[in-house]
Amino acid sequence: MSIIDPELFTKALAAIEKSYSPYSKFPVGCALKTKSGQYYSGCNIENASYSLTQCAEASAIAQMVSAGEREIAEIFVIGDGAELCTPCGACRQRIREFASLDTPIHIGNREQHRASFTLNELLPHSFGPENLEKIS
Numbered sequence: 001m002s003i004i005d006p007e008l009f010t011k012a013l014a015a016i017e018k019s020y021s022p023y024s025k026f027p028v029g030c031a032l033k034t035k036s037g038q039y040y041s042g043c044n045i046e047n048a049s050y051s052l053t054q055c056a057e058a059s060a061i062a063q064m065v066s067a068g069e070r071e072i073a074e075i076f077v078i079g080d081g082a083e084l085c086t087p088c089g090a091c092r093q094r095i096r097e098f099a100s101l102d103t104p105i106h107i108g109n110r111e112q113h114r115a116s117f118t119l120n121e122l123l124p125h126s127f128g129p130e131n132l133e134k135i136s
């Protein structure tokens with residue numbers, strides 16, 4: 001964990017504690033740091049109408065964009081369990097919108113950092129904003 005900003009872990013830990021996940025009972029917390037050095041975080045927010053569930057990554061990204069920021073430098077996701085709590089497919093695409101292919105995505109549990117991947121490792125051959133740039 002020494003090379004990872006400890007503040008990111010602390011903020012993701014605070015976020016998982018706020019999780020609203022009465023249905024899955026699977027809390028998730030996410031913290032991200034922007035290129036300007038600001039931190040934003042969020043938790044998963046479930047709903048009795050299950051499909052309306054919002055992932056922790058989506059919550060953190062919503063906080064970032066609502067604050068006027070758009071460039072993710074680093075992300076930390078915390079979840080419980082034996083498996084790594086890597087972002088779901090939809091959240092990989094959400095991150096893709098505001099990150100570079102080499103942006104680090106750190107995964108951990110409440111005790112420690114467990115693994116790190118680049119966005120490109122989690123979402124290879126991805127489709128992003130550049131694909132929609134006009135060709136003149």
Ligand code: THU
Nearest residue numbers: 024026028044055056087088091
């Ligand atoms: N979840 C996240 O918050 N992020 C992910 O990338 C994986 C899944 C949440 C959604 C749901 O509330 C719970 O974990 C179980 O799927």
